[in-house]
């Protein structure tokens with residue numbers, strides 16, 4: 001399969017490297033100057049496993065506008081607010097045969113991708129896997145080889161031969177793919193996890209394991225999940241797990257799956273980048289409004305994350321002012 005990775009950050013590098021290593025022809029695209037420069041300078045990317053055994057993996061990287069080859073699949077792995085910009089930069093690569101895969105967190109990217117490609121060629125889903133971008137051209141794959149899993153779901157809910165082929169490639173790459181046929185249900189299952197773990201760990205500056213160890217973590221998780229569950233039901237989402245099972249799953253993944261992980265939203269908060277909270281808890285609030293409901297817990301969390309984002313900027317400003325006035 002010939003694949004373009006649209007967004008070669010933590011997850012783009014992880015999917016791309018794993019699929020390349022099992023024989024796919026993978027081309028990495030990115031717009032972040034330092035990342036492009038580091039990968040080109042080092043003739044590849046530095047890949048760690050759980051912070052150990054770094055190795056250099058040779059990869060091809062360039063800007064989307066510099067790449068002009070026909071590909072079978074584009075894998076979008078930018079943050080949600082950059083999906084439109086990235087798709088626009090990749091639109092010359094899309095013809096009537098091109099498929100687009102997104103396993104981004106949050107709700108909203110598929111609607112953007114639909115502006116560029118017919119929905120029968122969009123494969124959505126979720127990545128139940130943790131990855132950390134240490135810096136430009138330097139990535140840490142959390143979990144042993146074969147750890148983590150991927151849920152794939154066609155937006156049409158009708159898997160076709162290309163989707164089965166992709167599942168096979170992911171199996172070879174030990175990515176543990178599961179093919180689903182419940183589009184919204186698949187995305188919301190991950191949304192519940194991110195609405196709890198990403199948001200609370202970012203606000204509190206803690207790992208998922210620290211959150212799970214909090215004496216009131218179950219009640220706090222229930223508060224967010226139960227509210228969101230009602231919203232999902234009102235939106236007609238077919239949920240395959242009960243509210244209680246979802247809460248149990250979130251606490252299990254936090255305690256045993258990724259206890260040392262700072263979720264991707266935390267990584268954005270600490271590198272001074274915008275977070276995806278509007279596409280996570282914000283999506284719950286937006287969907288609630290659509291049905292005349294309210295989601296006050298998620299609404300508060302969205303506001304608090306934005307407050308932290310702004311505090312981060314004002315802290316930098318205060319430091320600059322202090323230096324200048326010294």
Ligand SMILES: NC(=O)C1=CN([C@@H]2O[C@H](COP(=O)(O)OP(=O)(O)OC[C@H]3O[C@@H](n4cnc5c(N)ncnc54)[C@H](OP(=O)(O)O)[C@@H]3O)[C@@H](O)[C@H]2O)C=CC1
Pocket residue numbers: 007008009010011012030031032035077078079080082103104105106127128129130131132133263264271273276
């Ligand atoms: N990391 C994780 O463990 C997981 C992440 N996800 C989801 O996958 C999607 C992609 O996330 P992820 O791979 O973590 O994102 P990253 O932030 O690692 O990378 C996304 C893009 O952001 C830009 N970028 C990253 N860091 C910087 C920086 N310091 N300065 C400037 N630009 C930067 C890069 O290019 P550009 O400038 O071109 O945007 C990069 O391609 C998101 O929707 C996320 O929620 C899902 C499961 C797990």
Ligand SMILES: CC(C)(CO)C(=O)C(=O)O
Pocket residue numbers: 105127128129130131193194197198258261262263264265
């Ligand atoms: C919490 C985690 C790792 C779940 O897979 C995630 O989605 C993220 O870090 O954004």
